[in-house]
Amino acid sequence: MTTRPRSTAGAGPARGRRRSSHSLDAVLDATVQLLDEAGGAALTFRSLAARLRTGVGTIYWYVASKEELLDRATDHALGPVLEAIDAVPEGEDPIDDLRRMAIVLFDAIVERPWLSAYFMRSMEIQVTSLRLYERLGRPTLRMDLTPRQRFHAVSAVTGFAVGTAADLGQEPPEAMLDDGADRDELLHRYADRWRALDADDYPFVHDIVDEFDGHDDVDQFRAGLELILAGLRLEAAG
Template sequence: MTGPRPHPPARPPRGRQRASHSLDAVLAGAVALLDEAGVSALTLRALAARLGTGVGSIYWYVSSKDELLDRAIDHVLGSALTEIEAQPATADPIDDLRTMAVTLFDAIVDRPWLGGYFMRNTDVKGNSLRLYEKLGQQTLRLGLTPRQRFHAVSAVVGVVVGNAVDMGQEPPPEVLDGIVDREEFLGRYADTWRALDAREFPFVSEIVDEFAGHDDKEQFLAALELTLAGLRLQAGA
């Protein structure tokens, strides 16, 4: 399996300003804009201003915002793919799948904008497809049918991306502004839940203390473990 391959820059039409920055610098700037304010903040003009260059220089590499977004996504996922490919394989494909899933989760959790675009660019040159392939290859080491493999990888990706996007959401304004901390904010909900009639809400009453002090990463790992335990059971591994 080859490593991440950035799309080669297309030759611009005659008259475009020659690039004054490298492709890596352009993509790093695009990712920084996305990290700071999401997809809506990524424009060719904003990127040019950030890099201290003209918009024509950006056009040396991309022809539109959509292409810029695709390349930025591919750039980030390429780093995750490189890290995954560097991890040594073990005798247990499910253990390897767990390691890959956690690596991918860590790449997405601080970038909630990325979760919604994970499988956006799935052509043969895209790193999202290569990541999907790397996860799927672990299921080839298990006694599963093609449908079971497809469902298994879909379930793992769903747990990773869903939890990462949920955790990466911007905190409520009062937490963001430092008026209350996370524990106090969750505690308010917990107190409301504790006041509920336990006969009507037996489950909520049972788990309210767990909710009040839960760790988001631990919650993700538990969900991943449940998914992998089901896969192990299905594969008889």
């Protein structure tokens, strides 16, 4: 019978009785490293095996498929995020607490865009993301809301944070590598293209193009978050 080794979560080195030069944690660490360094496209079983100085077959002993590898790596990388959110002190206003937590979550995903793809999925399966959901939801327990309102509000906040961060994480097409243009330069190009459109056909786009040009993604997220929170505050007051 071929069982997988029990997750040596937090235990000493080589917790299993048999000595193992590798471990699930080592595999996950290397996975996160590769993901961080070169993005999702660079993560292959062969590159991972090379980094671990082992064969591809070994990785398949710890993990049944690439899907499971990414699921577990996501959960693995979510650990520190959970700690950071736990570190948010309970303040006077529950909405302030919720805001702080949402920003921590958003920042973490922006830094590691590959998290978003498996975050939602893992919420219902893995442990860490469910705990994150729990922490995000706790402030709402101090508010005068129905369970249904709480469920919808917290889902909206997390969904908005993850969804927005996911969009930002998509790397732009080929235009960047052609010449050495950074994000601001790209934004500026798109903005100019928008400005060239007919003002009668695109009144809204013209109205906001100066804001789009050179805008800060974090500001944009915060503004949207404020809308949700303002709506929530209203709901709790009513």
